[in-house]
Amino acid sequence: MTEWDEAGLARLRAAAHLGIGDAGLLRGRSLSPVLQYAGDVLVAALAQGSDVRSLALACLDELNKRGLPGDAELADELAAALGEGAPTGLAPLPVDLGAVAAAMDDGFQVLDPERGDVLPADEADGLPVPPGVLPEGEDARRGAARAWLAEQGFRPVPRSL
Numbered sequence: 499m500t501e502w503d504e505a506g507l508a509r510l511r512a513a514a515h516l517g518i519g520d521a522g523l524l525r526g527r528s529l530s531p532v533l534q535y536a537g538d539v540l541v542a543a544l545a546q547g548s549d550v551r552s553l554a555l556a557c558l559d560e561l562n563k564r565g566l567p568g569d570a571e572l573a574d575e576l577a578a579a580l581g582e583g584a585p586t587g588l589a590p591l592p593v594d595l596g597a598v599a600a601a602m603d604d605g606f607q608v609l610d611p612e613r614g615d616v617l618p619a620d621e622a623d624g625l626p627v628p629p630g631v632l633p634e635g636e637d638a639r640r641g642a643a644r645a646w647l648a649e650q651g652f653r654p655v656p657r658s659l
Contacts, residue, residue: 568641
């Protein structure tokens with residue numbers, strides 16, 4: 499099984515950020531260290547009609563077993579994309595989960611609920627992003643941001659220019 503090197507992670511981050519369902523990035527690699535990114539890529543792949551059911555089911559199983567913040571929310575979205583669950587009912591918001599996690603780490607920032615921008619609290623109105631102690635690791639931080647967004651009634655979708 500191939501490990502996640504920096505080049506592989508960069509391609510996976512880009513695919514998740516842009517909503518590109520390139521499941522080829524996931525094949526032959528462990529999903530465990532990148533479940534949040536993998537789930538987003540697989541949701542996009544399913545929406546694009548790709549034949550990724552077995553890979554998506556494996557990701558869903560790992561998300562359900564791991565149970566970190568944000569995993570249940572992503573599992574619900576993946577199950578809905580697979581036709582195995584109801585839609586989440588969360589409003590789509592084009593937001594960068596990394597930016598939301600950084601705002602949670604720093605505090606004193608707001609999320610624009612229409613555009614998905616994270617801005618300094620003194621420069622804009624929006625949803626105050628609560629400061630908090632985030633888990634270690636990029637994937638876990640991404641999940642914590644996803645969980646907070648779901649509490650606000652949103653699910654992340656790719657940003658576009």
